[in-house]
Each structure stands twice: as C-alpha cells, then as structure tokens.
Amino acid sequence: MADDPTLADDIERFARLRAISTATLTTVLLKQGLRNVFMRGTRPLDPGSPRVVGRAFTLRFVPAREDLATPASWASPVSTRAAIEAMPSGCVAVVDAMGNTDAGIFGDILCGRMRQRGVAALVTDGALRDVKGVRETGLPVWSRGAAAPPSVSALTFVDWQKPIACGGVAVFPDDLVSLDEGGAVLVPAALLDxxxxxxxxxxxxxxxxxxxxxxxxxxxxxxxxxxxxxxxxxxxxxxx
Structure with missing residues (x-):
C-alpha cells in the first residue's frame, strides 16, 4: 500500500485540504459553478473537533417498511453491520437518512467499530443514538441531532457505495468530503485538484x-x- 501512487497522492491532497476551511471551499466551488455542495443540517457532535477530510463511503436508508425494518434485519447480508465491515481506513462514512430525526441510525457500538476500522468520520442528515457512548468512541460525527429509538423504528437500510443524497447534496462514492465547525462540504472527485x-x-x-x-x-x-x-x-x- 505504501507504494500505491493513488494513496500517496491522496495523502498529499488531504494534507492540503485540511488547511482549507469549508467556507473557502464553498466559495471556490461556487466559482466553479457548483452551488449545492453544503450538506444542510449537519453539525459536529463536538464543536471543537478538528477538520476532517476523506473520500466518501456512502450508505442509504429509505422509509421504514414493517416487513423489512425489523431487529432481525440487523443480521442480514444487506445491513449497516455488513457495510461497516466494507469501509476502508480513512474514508468518511456519508449516510443518507432522508433528513429523518425520529430514529438514531447508529449508536456507540457501530460507531466504535467504525473507529476501530480507521474510519475518519461519520456525516449524516439523520440522528445518532447513545450520544454519550458515541462521544466516548472518539469517532468524529456530524449529524442533525440525537434520537433514542433504533433505526428500524423509522428507516430501512438498503445499500452502500451507491450515489445518495445527504443534506440535499448528491454524493457519489469516492467524492471528497471536508468537515469542520462550518459543517460538511462535498468536493466532486473530478474537480479535486x-x-x-x-x-x-x-x-x-x-x-x-x-x-x-x-x-x-x-x-x-x-x-x-x-x-x-x-x-x-x-x-x-x-x-x-
């Protein structure tokens, strides 16, 4: 991996991006003709979190359907658990929860596993549960808030690494995401350099x-x- 030129390029790019505020990025992207890059409603769980940059690993929920959104679905091959095990180190997990804050998509156990796998951050237009435990995992999180009910009470998980919407922004796998106290901003992969x-x-x-x-x-x-x-x-x- 150390000899991978793509990985080496990303390390250099991310170092440069971490020196750039999300406010500056939105201005530069506006000059490139991109107005819709700010993921609405996403705020850092801990306002003092350092800036995080990484490639998007996408996950998608749809509205709950009673025959699919059950606790038994957590053991399905198509589940948040399986998606987490596919996340590469350094990625930013970007989760489309349709802006629904009636249920928490992840809690401390899932966030703890992401942290252990080297995931750089989680950003979602939904809510988190077990917030105290999530903070204790050390995983940087940007979300719309907190909710005690589990995900299946309001949402059905359907897929990962496909195009999604998060906070009203189209996010494709491997796009770049920059996160700081200003919020979450997407940089299309093709425009990165x-x-x-x-x-x-x-x-x-x-x-x-x-x-x-x-x-x-x-x-x-x-x-x-x-x-x-x-x-x-x-x-x-x-x-x-």
Whole structure:
C-alpha cells in the first residue's frame, strides 16, 4: 500500500485540504459553478473537533417498511453491520437518512467499530443514538441531532457505495468530503485538484487581506480587491 501512487497522492491532497476551511471551499466551488455542495443540517457532535477530510463511503436508508425494518434485519447480508465491515481506513462514512430525526441510525457500538476500522468520520442528515457512548468512541460525527429509538423504528437500510443524497447534496462514492465547525462540504472527485489549487491561493489572499484589516485598511477596494490592491498584493508577496 505504501507504494500505491493513488494513496500517496491522496495523502498529499488531504494534507492540503485540511488547511482549507469549508467556507473557502464553498466559495471556490461556487466559482466553479457548483452551488449545492453544503450538506444542510449537519453539525459536529463536538464543536471543537478538528477538520476532517476523506473520500466518501456512502450508505442509504429509505422509509421504514414493517416487513423489512425489523431487529432481525440487523443480521442480514444487506445491513449497516455488513457495510461497516466494507469501509476502508480513512474514508468518511456519508449516510443518507432522508433528513429523518425520529430514529438514531447508529449508536456507540457501530460507531466504535467504525473507529476501530480507521474510519475518519461519520456525516449524516439523520440522528445518532447513545450520544454519550458515541462521544466516548472518539469517532468524529456530524449529524442533525440525537434520537433514542433504533433505526428500524423509522428507516430501512438498503445499500452502500451507491450515489445518495445527504443534506440535499448528491454524493457519489469516492467524492471528497471536508468537515469542520462550518459543517460538511462535498468536493466532486473530478474537480479535486483544481479546487485545491484555487483554494490554497484564495486562503493566501484572504490571510493577506486580514493582515490589512488589522492595520485599519478600509474594505472598499480591499475585499474584493480592485486592480491597485491586487497589484500591491502581488508586489508584496511575489504572487505566492
């Protein structure tokens, strides 16, 4: 695995992405024509969680159907348990719960197993149960809240590693997900390198602008930059 060029590339990309806020990513993606990349309603279980980046491993629930959504289904070959055992280390589990918060999709045992398998984070537009225990697993979680009832009281698990919707965003397996206190943002896999390059440049520009603000410079012509300010920025930074 250490000699895998794709893995080596991802390690470098993720290191660069972890230095970029979700706020910057949404701005850069907007310039690329993508407006619908913010997974609505997803918030960190622990607001102080560090930024997490990883490739999406998708899971999907549909509304509960009484003959399928039963405790016995947890032992089925098509189950959340089986999906967790297929998750690769470093992935971000992205779960489509249709925004339903009447039941908790995962609790401490399933989150503990994900953490043990090296899953980087869990993000869902649904709810979690056993929240205290989930926190104790150390798995970073972004969700819409907490609910005591088990998943089968409101949802039926149907598949994994297929396109899903999460928080109103289309998520495909292996898309990139960035998570921080601002929420969860999707970066389409095909645009990753272009987005990283532009986002790094944007962060540098905004750091310089923030320095100007601290010195008392007025915003008009500074943010956004006019031609004179941009020329001064290039002179002072060498364009770096």
């Amino acid at each position: 272009a987005v990283i390059a532009e986002a790094v440049a944007q962060e540098r520009i905004e750091d310089w602008i923030m320095g100007e603000v601290r010195q008392g410079v007025a915003l008009p012509g500074l943010y956004p930059m006019n031609e004179d300010t941009r020329a001064r920025y290039l002179r002072e930074t060498g364009g770096a």
